[in-house]
Amino acid sequence: MQARENWGSRMGFIMAAAGSAVGLGNIWRFPYMAGENGGSAFILIYLAFVFVIGLSVMTAEFAVGRKTSLAAVGAFKSVNPSWTFAGVLGVVSAFFIMGFYPVVGGWALAYVLKSVTGLLADAGAIGDSFGAFITSPAEPLIWMIIFLLMNIVIVAKGISGGIEKAGKVLMPTLFALLILIAVRSITLPGAGAGLAFLFTPDFSQVTGQTVLAALGQAFFSLSLGMGCMITYGSYLSKDEKLPNNALIVTTLDTGVALLAGIAIFPALFAFGMEPAAGPGLVFVVVPTIFAQMGGFGTILSVLFFVALTVAALTSSVSLMEVVVSYLIDQRQMERKKAVYTTGAIMTVTGILSSLSLGIMSGVTFLGVGVFDFFDILTDKIFLAIGGMLIAIFVGWVMNKEDLQDELTNGGTIEFGLFNVWYNLVKYVIPVAVAFVAVAGIISIAQTGLMIFGLAVIVLLAVFSKKLG
Numbered sequence: 357m358q359a360r361e362n363w364g365s366r367m368g369f370i371m372a373a374a375g376s377a378v379g380l381g382n383i384w385r386f387p388y389m390a391g392e393n394g395g396s397a398f399i400l401i402y403l404a405f406v407f408v409i410g411l412s413v414m415t416a417e418f419a420v421g422r423k424t425s426l427a428a429v430g431a432f433k434s435v436n437p438s439w440t441f442a443g444v445l446g447v448v449s450a451f452f453i454m455g456f457y458p459v460v461g462g463w464a465l466a467y468v469l470k471s472v473t474g475l476l477a478d479a480g481a482i483g484d485s486f487g488a489f490i491t492s493p494a495e496p497l498i499w500m501i502i503f504l505l506m507n508i509v510i511v512a513k514g515i516s517g518g519i520e521k522a523g524k525v526l527m528p529t530l531f532a533l534l535i536l537i538a539v540r541s542i543t544l545p546g547a548g549a550g551l552a553f554l555f556t557p558d559f560s561q562v563t564g565q566t567v568l569a570a571l572g573q574a575f576f577s578l579s580l581g582m583g584c585m586i587t588y589g590s591y592l593s594k595d596e597k598l599p600n601n602a603l604i605v606t607t608l609d610t611g612v613a614l615l616a617g618i619a620i621f622p623a624l625f626a627f628g629m630e631p632a633a634g635p636g637l638v639f640v641v642v643p644t645i646f647a648q649m650g651g652f653g654t655i656l657s658v659l660f661f662v663a664l665t666v667a668a669l670t671s672s673v674s675l676m677e678v679v680v681s682y683l684i685d686q687r688q689m690e691r692k693k694a695v696y697t698t699g700a701i702m703t704v705t706g707i708l709s710s711l712s713l714g715i716m717s718g719v720t721f722l723g724v725g726v727f728d729f730f731d732i733l734t735d736k737i738f739l740a741i742g743g744m745l746i747a748i749f750v751g752w753v754m755n756k757e758d759l760q761d762e763l764t765n766g767g768t769i770e771f772g773l774f775n776v777w778y779n780l781v782k783y784v785i786p787v788a789v790a791f792v793a794v795a796g797i798i799s800i801a802q803t804g805l806m807i808f809g810l811a812v813i814v815l816l817a818v819f820s821k822k823l824g
């Protein structure tokens with residue numbers, strides 16, 4: 357039996373966990389979701405979900421991971437073998453998110469280089485060149501593979517040597533870059549309209565769809581609902597204060613999302629552009645903004661896409677780690693072998709996913725292409741169900757005294773809000789998330805896809821004893 361790895365320091369853990377949380381979800385997805393859902397009202401609902409539901413679920417995931425010292429599958433299994441499927445669902449979710457995440461990570465990487473090689477020369481052509489780039493057969497594949505190789509190198513080095521070191525260097529770099537860009541953005545003439553869009557709520561804009569999108573975004577952005585934070589918590593030392601760490605990570609994640617909004621929207625309004633630009637927002641609008649700033653814009657654009665790549669990388673390593681730690685803990689595989697196996701499969705799904713936006717766009721499965729298949733199933737079904745399962749597991753399967761013991765480090769530290777947290781996790785969160793999950797699942801336009809997603813969960817529940 358190999359000795360279990362641990363984080364080297366408190367700062368190292370926080371940077372790694374914040375590194376997992378802060379990713380494409382904050383800088384790529386959050387701004388376009390806010391832009392499409394009316395801005396400030398969406399943001400307010402999002403903040404409420406993050407600090408009531410997200411923070412509680414993150415605390416629960418940390419507690420489960422550290423209590424059991426096992427990654428997602430083993431953690432559930434060791435408490436109650438019938439719950440193994442909840443962990444396996446997490447491993448499947450990690451594979452599915454990694455089915456599209458490295459594609460976008462590759463775009464970010466490509467745009468670092470494109471920022472210097474002429475992308476910004478013609479502001480009017482940036483939208484077309486983005487479309488041409490993501491649909492071309494070879495170029496995005498190469499960038500995606502380079503991005504995956506970076507993941508493989510980091511995860512192969514293990515917890516304190518790879519993931520922790522990367523987070524400690526890359527996360528502060530990211531904060532500094534975003535602050536710099538945000539300051540530039542809010543000092544542009546006409547930036548005020550962007551700040552008003554972000555911070556003056558207009559509730560007439562709120563629909564059921566807004567609420568749904570806000571919850572999905574909260575889970576995705578905080579890396580919740582699939583055992584990622586269980587896994588990271590499992591490497592955490594026994595004298596760390598779990599609720600404090602959860603609060604710090606949640607606050608950092610939210611701070612970066614807001615910072616990304618402050619970096620993008622004031623400049624966007626200052627230049628008279630459209631907030632509801634969709635997934636192309638970051639890749640089209642941001643370079644367009646920078647193109648109008650001359651030489652300084654080129655530097656900012658390079659920095660911005662370095663930041664986006666960094667954020668994506670520290671998140672995707674956490675997704676890969678969920679699968680790798682399953683193979684290490686449950687299948688007794690050696691780390692390097694686990695990483696190479698996982699990396700190989702993810703390369704194949706990533707290639708299919710990238711091609712589905714271009715030459716394979718005619719090839720659909722249950723009504724959608726490969727990229728959308730992975731995105732919709734995780735966003736609309738797996739993460740919400742996973743989050744609900746974790747809350748039910750902690751509230752109804754685990755022992756209350758054990759949880760109190762874990763969250764107060766055996767009674768040596770205070771957690772004054774324990775009962776509030778416990779009742780939220782036991783009663784409020786399962787019901788609230790179930791409500792939103794059902795609405796989200798019903799909203800999937802492709803019935804076949806919806807049934808497939810639900811069938812995966814049922815099949816896992818039936819066969820999980822074998823898989824665990």
Ligand code: TRP
Pocket residue numbers: 376377378379380381382453575576577578579580581582584671672674675739
């Ligand atoms: N939170 C990351 C982001 O915002 C993505 C991510 C990493 C994730 N690990 C996760 C999402 C686990 C859901 C579950 O980009």
